[in-house]
Amino acid sequence: xxxxxxxxxxxxxxxxxxxxxxxxxxxxxxxxxxxxxxxxxxxxxxxxxxxxxxxxxxxxxxxxxxxxxxxxxxxxxxxxxxxxxxxxxxxxxxxxxxxxxxxxxxxxxxxxx
Amino acid sequence: xxxxxxxxxxxxxxxxxxxxxxxxxxxxxxxxxxxxxxxxxxxxxxxxxxxxxxxxxxxxxxxxxxxxxxxxxxxxxxxxxxxxxxxxxxxxxxxxxxxxxxxxxxxxxxxxxx
Numbered sequence: 001x002x003x004x005x006x007x008x009x010x011x012x013x014x015x016x017x018x019x020x021x022x023x024x025x026x027x028x029x030x031x032x033x034x035x036x037x038x039x040x041x042x043x044x045x046x047x048x049x050x051x052x053x054x055x056x057x058x059x060x061x062x063x064x065x066x067x068x069x070x071x072x073x074x075x076x077x078x079x080x081x082x083x084x085x086x087x088x089x090x091x092x093x094x095x096x097x098x099x100x101x102x103x104x105x106x107x108x109x110x111x112x113x
Numbered sequence: 114x115x116x117x118x119x120x121x122x123x124x125x126x127x128x129x130x131x132x133x134x135x136x137x138x139x140x141x142x143x144x145x146x147x148x149x150x151x152x153x154x155x156x157x158x159x160x161x162x163x164x165x166x167x168x169x170x171x172x173x174x175x176x177x178x179x180x181x182x183x184x185x186x187x188x189x190x191x192x193x194x195x196x197x198x199x200x201x202x203x204x205x206x207x208x209x210x211x212x213x214x215x216x217x218x219x220x221x222x223x224x225x226x227x
Contacts, residue, residue, distance in 0.1 A: 031213065042203055042217035050213060058214060090156055097212040104156030
């Protein structure tokens with residue numbers, strides 16, 4: 001099992017550009033999550049999904065969009081990049097949301113200049 | 114609102130000594146509590162969790178945590194620290210009204226010196 005994979009590992013964007021952060025898991029987990037981690041801060045939940053076709057907002061969803069067309073994939077879209085979106089983005093998945101652990105990907109480091 | 118606080122940005126301990134990383138929470142109802150560890154340039158890894166039952170929870174790599182409802186705390190402990198335990202530790206709580214929402218503390222950097 002590859003677990004949770006994320007691409008790219010690093011990316012530099014200009015203000016106003018768009019990009020999609022990819023996330024995939026091969027554990028057949030229904031629940032998937034996107035977090036951002038700012039320096040010296042804990043993780044903040046951006047969006048989550050409870051299964052294919054079902055997504056919902058987390059704590060900090062503004063400026064982002066998600067889709068979940070398959071169980072395996074959960075891409076995160078930035079439409080108009082802003083410097084405030086400079087962060088490390090982590091994708092995670094779990095079998096059940098409350099009692100199960102979350103499995104995290106290695107992260108994508110995004111810089112918006 | 115649910116929240117988690119880790120009052121120490123950094124904890125320094127000598128190898129072989131016991132370590133404690135503190136976590137307090139503010140939630141209504143009965144929380145589910147978690148500890149995760151993050152090594153440099155890596156994603157978070159699960160250490161242990163408290164769901165219900167015994168207040169002392171044992172986890173990976175010799176770590177344990179004690180759930181104290183009256184003090185709303187969930188401190189992470191290890192009897193004898195290793196240099197390899199040096200990492201960033203995060204406490205997290207799941208929203209009791211929506212278990213899909215997790216709230217993480219700001220993290221505590223543990224430095225274990227030889």
